[in-house]
Amino acid sequence: MMNKIVTLILLLTLFLSDVILNGMAFADSTSKKGGTAKRVAMLISGHGNVDETLSYDLEELVQSYLIFHRNQIDIDIVTPNGGPVPVKSNKDDVPYVSTFKKDTNALAMLANTLSAEQASQRHYDALFIVGGDGAVFDLPFDQNTQKWITTFAHGGKPIAAVCHGPAALVDVKMHDGSYFVANKLVNSFTFVEDHAFKKENIEKYPLITQTELEKRGARFVANRPMLPFVAIDENLITAQNPTSVAKAAETLLLAMGIQPVARQAYKDEASMELIAKARNMGVSHIDFAMLHTPERYDMMYLALYGLYAFPLAETEQDKTIELQIMEKIGEYFKHPQYATHMINTFLNAGDREKAKFHFELAKQQFTDFSLPEAISNKL
Template structure:
């Protein structure tokens, strides 16, 4: 049995406008059910532990509605504090999006150490939408930046604009630009269409519509 750790933001406010944020609900719900139906176990950790904030719940989305009443959601609301996680117990880690982690995961040394350990030990690393922000500023044991020469994607500038995410007022930086600055090879598709990129043990998805596909590719790599 494979064990997946979802690592979730604890941040509820972003930008100078103090915009409400957290994790994007469907970006946990959709991958959660993909992993579960393939016989994998899912645990949840967050920066602070406990109940992480969320945005974007839509009861018309079947997975989201089902996740809201699931045992998984109850466990998520009692998420493990990151400091108390034994990362060696997991086969993969997954970073759901939402704007929150653009603040609390970009430079957190615990996040950087976990990602470096997982990458260098061939564990699968997945991230979707704004989730790849967690992959910034990871220095490998060789001294090289994790992202250098890696094929990566994330929420695009056009999607940010369509969602009204003004720079500084809501988002602290343009994610795709920062990924490129650290050496990533960035690719994308039309706004809000599913799109994923796989490079070795890294799997990234562009937007909420890509979350299930990220999970399915991770499952393929794990099996």
Template structure:
């Protein structure tokens, strides 16, 4: 009996592995090389030069290694580059700070990189600010209209207990200024208390990287990190709002704007512009955002609505088929056969 069970398990595992490999084969190669893109080539970035609306502070982690491990970490480049350009295009000067100052460690995933991200890497002024980030203890809150905490797993180690960050957050809160964060960036809010001793985020709507997302990528995350971010935010009394895994979800609670994951970054930054009292400059959404919208339609309304949305696309190049295939692979790994097949159907139709 045991032998039969082991053989059956081996067959099932082999079939699952073959299926995942097959889905990987559906992921098309990067069709365009954006590595030499410059800011001057992107029309959206030519906006914002006609007005001066003040300054926004972006804060990144200084942590290079995850805890006691040898695994490197840092801030997510896409979660800095995209808000940097949203704020710039909307008339704000962006300064960059970090707990230690100087050049912070960056995480660059080429599979997630688009033209704006490469433009940021090729932007001399932006890179000068990154390489010489302001030590957080030298920042004056009065100089800024908003503060934005960039994500990256390193934030879990040097944001929550940093007293200078806590002081800044309290100052922005007291003066009704905008506070934003995305993905692991809300770790900066996790331990902030007000003058009355209450947690800043108690009773506030918050989104951040969820336990579901964290544990899928790092099964032993509870041992690697000081805490799981969703758990800590809930413990502090936050009204935690989560959307579907790895899709866009942004919470707006007055002047507090938080995004769940990297795919929430564009919207979080634009909601911050709105919270500062301005209408965001028009921007053509990216193929990745278009794909996220398609997947959200599927999650919220089902396959037929997603198929209808796909059919309305004028140009299939407006869709990131690699991201769509990756979601199919994630569904397969999580043993969601119905969802996996639906995404494969959408992927197949996207190639028609």
């Protein structure tokens, strides 16, 4: 009896070992280059070779690339003409940018990107189009790029385009001659955001992305300026701005049948998601976030929202909400220039008492605090 039990145990052990080894081999084959891993083409602008100030957005590329990389996706980086593209270094101190540059082979890819013509000879499961100012200059107009994008549209493969990236889609047509974006829910960097944040370049733009999408019959949907939004219409995924990029990449993974690995949101992403939550559910959510997990947020991003949002508000309700958020951010971001901005904003909003309150508070918080004469004369 004992011999039978020992024999059974040995057989079971051998069986389990075989299952485990086969499972490990399968997992390895589906995650490594050359195996059955799914492959995403990441399309970026090459216009930075003409004008470095009008290039792809490095942070958008980095955030989305790292999400694909961590989910064991094979990646190619593609530009219209191929070859090297400039790589900015002004954000090298940001942890995820450092990871991208030091712990992946992405820099080698950026030193020798595939051309759209080369990429058209390869198989991809999905396309991800990165934004940045450069995207409006070359992606919609390069013939090889347009032909290549069209193959994804005709094949019904998932396409994600973020920020200015949807500009690449405005002239893509289906077999019947209709525009690919026609009657689809579509999002991009908005008309308002372009005119608010791209003033130094907008006169150079050959097109405004939202305007051209709407001309082609797209049903444009969006969040407030600076806040995240991802639109989904069948296999088309579009995202509004840089703080929407990570979620767009994960949404593309879902469209590919892949469950994204859990992660902590990037700080800029988390900061704007917090603002979106505060706009819809009340500013107390900023208090809770600062109380429990302040390290997850970037105070500079919160402050930037406080600086820009009120002038972009259109309705009285929006203006009231933006004043509340601006003031709440000021409780945690203490800086004389931000205090000056709050005082001036309350004066412009017709609330002189609030302006006086924040002036007195600033004098207590900051040594030798004073206002520009143009503002102090209004107090």
